[in-house]
Amino acid sequence: MNLVVLMRMVPDVVEELEIAPDGKSLDRDLLRMIPSESDDHALEEALLLKERYGGRVTVLALSAPEVADLLYTAAAKGADRLIELRGVQTGLGVRAAALACADAMTSLAGVLPADLILTGAQAIEDLDGLAAPLLADRLGWPYLGVVTKVNELADRTVTVVKEFPGGFRGEFQMTLPAVLGIQAAERPPRYVPVAKVRAAMKAAKIEVGQAPEPIAAPLAGIDLVELCKPEAAGRAEMLEGAPEEVAGKLCELLAAHGLL
Amino acid sequence: MGISGAAAPACELTLENLFEFPQGRRVLSCIQCGLCAGTCPYGDVMDYPPRRIIAMLRAGLLEKVFQSDGLLACVACYACMAKCPRDIRLTEVLLPLVKEQVFLNLPETPAELHRALENTLRYGNPFGESARKRAAWVKTAGVPIRILPEDPRPVDVLWFVECQNSYHPRGQDVSRATARLFHALGMDFAILGNEEKCAGECARLLGETGLFDTLMDYNMAVFAKYRFNRIVTSGAHAYDAFVYQYPERGFRYIVEQTTPFLARHVDRLRPLLTRKLPYAVTYHDSCCLGRHNGFYEEPRSLLRAIPGVRLLEMTHNRINSICCGGGGGGMWLDTYYKAKGYERLSERRVKEAAATGADVLAISCPYEISRFEDALKVLGYERRMLVRDVTELLAESMEA
Numbered sequence: 001m002n003l004v005v006l007m008r009m010v011p012d013v014v015e016e017l018e019i020a021p022d023g024k025s026l027d028r029d030l031l032r033m034i035p036s037e038s039d040d041h042a043l044e045e046a047l048l049l050k051e052r053y054g055g056r057v058t059v060l061a062l063s064a065p066e067v068a069d070l071l072y073t074a075a076a077k078g079a080d081r082l083i084e085l086r087g088v089q090t091g092l093g094v095r096a097a098a099l100a101c102a103d104a105m106t107s108l109a110g111v112l113p114a115d116l117i118l119t120g121a122q123a124i125e126d127l128d129g130l131a132a133p134l135l136a137d138r139l140g141w142p143y144l145g146v147v148t149k150v151n152e153l154a155d156r157t158v159t160v161v162k163e164f165p166g167g168f169r170g171e172f173q174m175t176l177p178a179v180l181g182i183q184a185a186e187r188p189p190r191y192v193p194v195a196k197v198r199a200a201m202k203a204a205k206i207e208v209g210q211a212p213e214p215i216a217a218p219l220a221g222i223d224l225v226e227l228c229k230p231e232a233a234g235r236a237e238m239l240e241g242a243p244e245e246v247a248g249k250l251c252e253l254l255a256a257h258g259l260l
Numbered sequence: 261m262g263i264s265g266a267a268a269p270a271c272e273l274t275l276e277n278l279f280e281f282p283q284g285r286r287v288l289s290c291i292q293c294g295l296c297a298g299t300c301p302y303g304d305v306m307d308y309p310p311r312r313i314i315a316m317l318r319a320g321l322l323e324k325v326f327q328s329d330g331l332l333a334c335v336a337c338y339a340c341m342a343k344c345p346r347d348i349r350l351t352e353v354l355l356p357l358v359k360e361q362v363f364l365n366l367p368e369t370p371a372e373l374h375r376a377l378e379n380t381l382r383y384g385n386p387f388g389e390s391a392r393k394r395a396a397w398v399k400t401a402g403v404p405i406r407i408l409p410e411d412p413r414p415v416d417v418l419w420f421v422e423c424q425n426s427y428h429p430r431g432q433d434v435s436r437a438t439a440r441l442f443h444a445l446g447m448d449f450a451i452l453g454n455e456e457k458c459a460g461e462c463a464r465l466l467g468e469t470g471l472f473d474t475l476m477d478y479n480m481a482v483f484a485k486y487r488f489n490r491i492v493t494s495g496a497h498a499y500d501a502f503v504y505q506y507p508e509r510g511f512r513y514i515v516e517q518t519t520p521f522l523a524r525h526v527d528r529l530r531p532l533l534t535r536k537l538p539y540a541v542t543y544h545d546s547c548c549l550g551r552h553n554g555f556y557e558e559p560r561s562l563l564r565a566i567p568g569v570r571l572l573e574m575t576h577n578r579i580n581s582i583c584c585g586g587g588g589g590g591m592w593l594d595t596y597y598k599a600k601g602y603e604r605l606s607e608r609r610v611k612e613a614a615a616t617g618a619d620v621l622a623i624s625c626p627y628e629i630s631r632f633e634d635a636l637k638v639l640g641y642e643r644r645m646l647v648r649d650v651t652e653l654l655a656e657s658m659e660a
Contacts, residue, residue: 014383014390034382069263191369194381194470195360197263 001055001153003046004111006101006119009033009064024224033064038120044185046118047078053153056080058111062088068206075204076196082204087211098131102138104211114177121145121181129181136179144172145181263474275357283353289346290314296340296350301583301605302333310340310350313358326361336465336588338551342579356465363467376592381471384457385423395453397432403443406450414487416448422495423458424626431626437655438494438518444532444658445525455482459498466589480509490514492521496548496625517549519624519650523558526565533657536568542618545581546625559624559650566657572616582609586627606635614641621647
């Protein structure tokens with residue numbers, strides 16, 4: 001099986017986020033990037049499939065600071081081929097990024113044909129979860145998102161489980177090749193000891209791929225006007241006093257709101 | 261923090277070349293007396309306590325040990341090493357090598373530990389707090405604290421605060437107390453601020469040696485940027501790392517841990533300790549400071565210097581002290597131990613502390629505050645006993 005995982009770095013919200021002088025984007029100088037959590041789950045699911053069915057895992061990561069750590073970590077976990085894809089605008093231009101990724105996959109030697117492309121169902125920069133379906137659409141492949149398990153990978157089909165509200169689950173069969181938006185892998189992403197990552201830094205090679213010229217402008221008719229920081233609403237009430245006093249006031253408040 | 265690719269020194273001791281080194285050959289002198297397993301706080305639940313590991317090593321069956329996760333119960337407390345009649349360097353030499361292989365072979369890393377290790381690699385602290393907020397507590401210190409990256413003039417003492425005392429609210433209390441004591445002693449001191457990262461000792465003793473090496477390389481590069489005469493660290497584990505491991509990478513600085521450092525200045529501190537503290541205090545010997553480095557009397561001399569303090573001893577004190585359970589990764593394995601049905605060592609210890617009738621459980625390793633305060637709450641003793649770092653009691657006694 002030929003499995004491709006598309007991974008992105010997203011802003012690390014542990015750090016303070018600042019808005020750039022253009023008022024429409026995050027200040028990249030202050031930003032620290034972190035691998036997108038659901039992409040990490042997509043990688044885990046791909047590695048589990050490789051362990052179960054054999055094959056190769058190619059990780060394609062969009063260029064960002066510290067992306068080499070992401071790729072070498074993926075190699076230490078069991079990925080076979082590492083590609084850093086340069087020239088794709090990340091951030092809020094999800095549509096442009098998705099289309100550029102699809103075109104890059106087509107143009108880079110040996111990435112396609114693949115049986116499955118796995119990526120996160122969402123990213124904090126893509127809460128709508130548009131990247132994976134747009135990618136699938138560009139390639140003309142079927143897509144399913146919010147996938148939590150791959151039940152069976154056969155020669156021509158894949159059977160996957162998708163989550164619905166209320167604990168309902170649907171089992172779907174898709175024809176290959178297909179794109180999966182992974183919500184969560186079957187088991188938590190594995191920890192890889194740093195010694196193994198260090199070894200991968202020596203043994204593995206990161207290929208650099210250049211995305212084709214941007215062919216897809218942001219969707220016409222939509223323009224970002226302004227990005228705003230959260231406003232402090234000042235509605236919090238601090239309860240002061242000794243613990244017993246605070247507990248008393250808290251009980252009164254809860255009772256007043258009909259919560260007790 | 262990026263992962264550094266620096267190679268390990270060529271002369272490094274490994275399980276393969278163990279017997280080429282004097283400290284490794286010592287393993288062959290084991291008489292299988294079992295004192296190590298008997299004194300191990302988790303010896304009763306461990307698949308392979310130290311005695312069996314040595315037997316398996318001699319029989320060429322170590323592979324079996326690597327396949328078991330049982331050594332995650334080793335809290336690196338130095339009890340086995342301290343009791344070994346053959347002076348085999350168990351916690352220092354053999355166990356870290358075996359645990360490294362156990363860790364590499366773990367089929368699944370317990371979630372809490374997984375997070376702490378990833379956080380330590382990424383942010384330089386296990387809490388997953390921003391590295392940029394490491395020195396945020398300084399604003400509330402009440403005394404001026406120089407931060408070297410902001411003011412890089414040479415300084416006498418580089419104070420290595422460590423993670424727990426930089427981020428944990430109770431650890432920050434200890435940092436504020438320590439800063440006041442350093443200030444009162446008229447010391448010329450500074451901290452590394454946001455450039456400091458975890459010294460990494462617990463990662464090493466857990467078997468995550470790659471993470472330890474990365475942190476060591478990082479901290480050594482930061483030390484090289486500044487001029488100072490010595491390091492004083494609040495971390496008992498950091499102290500161990502600096503004394504026993506960092507020299508491999510050329511660390512040649514004089515280093516002291518806060519408690520023994522202050523004990524050296526007890527005569528200058530005594531006149532400042534004017535407020536009487538009418539407490540019965542029992543002191544918990546930390547594994548690193550006590551068993552590993554022999555600082556038994558230093559913390560007690562500081563406590564005796566506080567007017568009003570009455571010192572009580574627990575049944576297990578000094579070399580026999582019982583680990584709080586936080587070492588060697590134990591700090592992030594409470595959920596795992598609980599799932600396995602092991603007793604929490606901090607609870608075992610707190611029961612003994614409460615039995616002395618003391619009002620205060622005094623400590624000097626940063627891990628112990630949160631561990632013992634949690635244990636007191638779990639056992640319902642929180643009204644009977646307070647946990648205080650020795651520096652906190654000293655600072656309290658300095659208050660007018």
